[in-house]
Amino acid sequence: MKAVTIKRSPSGTAVGISDLPKPELKHDTDVIVRVLSVGLNGTDREIIQEGYGAFPQGEDEMVIGHESLGVVAEAGKHSSFKKGDLVTALVRRPCSDPACVNCRNGRADFCETGAYTERGIKGAHGFLSEYYAEDARYLVAVPKEAAAFGMLAEPQSIVEKVWDQVQRIQQRLVWEPKTAFILGSGPLGLLAAMTCRSLGLDTFVWSKSEETSLQAELVRRIGAHYRQADALKDGFAEQTLRLKEYAETIGRRVDLMFECTGYSPLAFEAMEVVGANGVLALLGVTPGNTMLNISADQLNKELVLENKCILGSVNASRKDFETGIYRLQQIDRQFKGVLGQVITDRMSLEEVHSIDFKRVEIKAVADVVPPSQWESLISPEEAARYSFSV
Numbered sequence: 001m002k003a004v005t006i007k008r009s010p011s012g013t014a015v016g017i018s019d020l021p022k023p024e025l026k027h028d029t030d031v032i033v034r035v036l037s038v039g040l041n042g043t044d045r046e047i048i049q050e051g052y053g054a055f056p057q058g059e060d061e062m063v064i065g066h067e068s069l070g071v072v073a074e075a076g077k078h079s080s081f082k083k084g085d086l087v088t089a090l091v092r093r094p095c096s097d098p099a100c101v102n103c104r105n106g107r108a109d110f111c112e113t114g115a116y117t118e119r120g121i122k123g124a125h126g127f128l129s130e131y132y133a134e135d136a137r138y139l140v141a142v143p144k145e146a147a148a149f150g151m152l153a154e155p156q157s158i159v160e161k162v163w164d165q166v167q168r169i170q171q172r173l174v175w176e177p178k179t180a181f182i183l184g185s186g187p188l189g190l191l192a193a194m195t196c197r198s199l200g201l202d203t204f205v206w207s208k209s210e211e212t213s214l215q216a217e218l219v220r221r222i223g224a225h226y227r228q229a230d231a232l233k234d235g236f237a238e239q240t241l242r243l244k245e246y247a248e249t250i251g252r253r254v255d256l257m258f259e260c261t262g263y264s265p266l267a268f269e270a271m272e273v274v275g276a277n278g279v280l281a282l283l284g285v286t287p288g289n290t291m292l293n294i295s296a297d298q299l300n301k302e303l304v305l306e307n308k309c310i311l312g313s314v315n316a317s318r319k320d321f322e323t324g325i326y327r328l329q330q331i332d333r334q335f336k337g338v339l340g341q342v343i344t345d346r347m348s349l350e351e352v353h354s355i356d357f358k359r360v361e362i363k364a365v366a367d368v369v370p371p372s373q374w375e376s377l378i379s380p381e382e383a384a385r386y387s388f389s390v
Contacts (some may be wrong), residue, residue, distance in 0.1 A: 003129030004352045004366070006047055008060040013051035015353045018061065024131035025074055031081050031136050032074040035090070035368040038128045039067030039151040039343075040185065042262070042284070043121060045357045050287075052123045065128025065366070066091045069142065069151040071377045079136035084377070086142040087323075089134055090155045092315045093117045093124060109161065109315040118315070128352065130368055140321045140358035147374060149328055149339040152191065156324035157316035159192050159258075162281040163322065165201075166256065169309055173277060177255035178202055181247070181324055183270060184260035185215035185226075187363040188283055190342055192258040194331045197222045204250060206243060207261075214341065214361055222335045247273045254278055262286040268294055276306035283313055288297060 005018040023032055046052035047064050055062045072085040081087070081180040093116035095104030102110040120126020121291040127203030142150040151280050164216075185207035203224035208217040211228050219226040230242040243266070247254060253275030259267050274280045302308065316324070332339050344361035352366050369377065 001130040002349055003063045004065065004349060005061045005063050006051070006053065006055075008055060013049045015064070017353065018063075019239055020063070020129065022131050025076055025133070027135070028076040030076045031072055031087075031134050031139055033068075033070035033087060033127075033139070034073040034131050034135060035068060035070045035127055035130060035132065036147075036374055036377070037069045037151045037368065037371075038065040038126075038366045039154065039187075040065070040355065040357075040360075040364040040366060041067060041155065046287070047121070048353070048355065049357070053120075056123055056125060062120070063125040063127070063129050063132075064120045065126040066118065067154040068127035068132075069147070069153070070127070070132070071374070072297070073377075075133065076136070081136055081139065081141075086144055086147060086150065086320065086359060088142055088150060089119070089127060089132075089137045089325050090138040090140065090316075090318060090321060091118050091121070093119070093138070106146050107317055109320075110315050117204050122231040128349065128366060128368070130349075139323070140318060142325055143329065145170060146325060146329055146332075148344070149332065150325070152187075152328060152339065152342070152363075153321055153325050155188055156191050156195075156328055157320040158188065158283060158313060159195050160320040160324040161316040162192075162194065162258065162283065162311070162313045162329060164323070165311055165313065166279050166281065169279060169311070171278075173307075175255075177278070179250065179252050179254050179275075180204070180256045180258070181254045181257045181270075181273070182224075182260065183204065183207070183266055184211075184258075185209050186260060187220065187342060188261035189258065190215065190218060192260060192283075193219055194222055194335065194338065195327060196225055196256070196258075198327065198330050198334055201256070202252075206246060214344065217340055218338055221338055241257070242295075243269050243273060257281065260284050262325045264288075264290050267293055268292060268299070271299055271308070271310060272302060274308055276308070278294070278306075279309045279311065281311055281313055 001022045003020045006015045067121045072081045075081040092108045094108040095113045097113045100112045117123035117243045180201040180203045182205045197289045205219045205226050208229045257274045258294040259282045343363045344365040349368050
């Protein structure tokens with residue numbers, strides 16, 4: 001079978017197409033999944049362009065891709081799945097340390113040791129291949145009516161994890177959030193904005209994309225507000241001034257902030273902008289060693305006296321995936337067509353190695369099977385009940 005892999009060689013790493021054996025069922029709880037589509041994000045960009053990632057132990061090649069949508073091709077008799085079921089897969093697998101209480105209780109997204117594996121990223125093969133084998137414990141069912149945007153379940157699960165954690169944290173007080181502020185209008189930022197709007201929050205998006213961009217258009221379509229960030233002229237200080245000014249023009253307290261750019265100076269800036277009793281969620285990181293001059297005493301004072309909370313979030317649990325799929329369906333019903341517009345660049349499996357991420361408008365997706373053929377992979381009884389629109 002064909003797969004997109006990153007290979008190690010004496011001259012470095014390179015991404016290309018490999019011919020690998022088709023996986024087989026080894027246990028009664030195993031499932032063979034025919035891959036339909038795989039989303040590509042910033043982590044994939046780092047793997048493809050910079051050789052980021054960790055190979056499976058003892059191997060010099062790793063299948064990449066972790067945002068999956070597929071259909072069950074074969075199912076072990078104790079897997080609870082059947083041929084034709086639409087599925088996505090969790091990305092992280094637990095560490096083996098018996099002392100890691102989170103991994104031992106199904107919350108590998110909170111692994112304490114860092115010895116977890118992640119399919120397509122760290123120590124385990126990913127999903128960007130014609131087929132993959134998976135233990136049924138790590139598969140999540142996707143309703144057929146969500147097929148068109150099912151590959152967004154993984155990034156949406158990150159947003160859902162934040163919302164879940166925020167609700168738990170804010171049990172500390174009587175919390176009636178009204179205003180959300182999203183930094184960045186990439187796929188994650190747009191999903192965060194759509195989620196906030198579906199929850200009824202007045203939502204503001206701050207991003208470097210132009211006011212006439214598709215990102216800005218989608219933000220306005222969901223009833224949110226868009227503002228283009230001013231270009232940096234003097235590093236951090238210039239953008240600090242601009243963001244603070246914009247936040248002040250809103251004329252209300254910012255209850256919830258999602259920092260989705262990974263730009264660390266903006267994260268520290270957001271700590272000042274988030275309102276009293278508010279929560280700032282940091283969802284992104286970028287490589288580098290940026291040094292800042294900040295008013296540490298003032299920032300510390302605000303965090304303490306205004307009861308602000310900052311949390312970081314990456315990866316997600318089964319519950320977050322399940323809630324994320326449900327939320328995507330809500331968004332699709334409430335803002336018809338917007339999720340389809342988030343997916344701006346579609347390509348074949350053979351084209352992935354040469355992708356130019358700078359030219360991707362919003363979200364790139366690799367179609368292992370052309371969408372026009374997806375329906376033929378569903379079992380006859382299911383095909384009679386559902387129709388695909390991709």
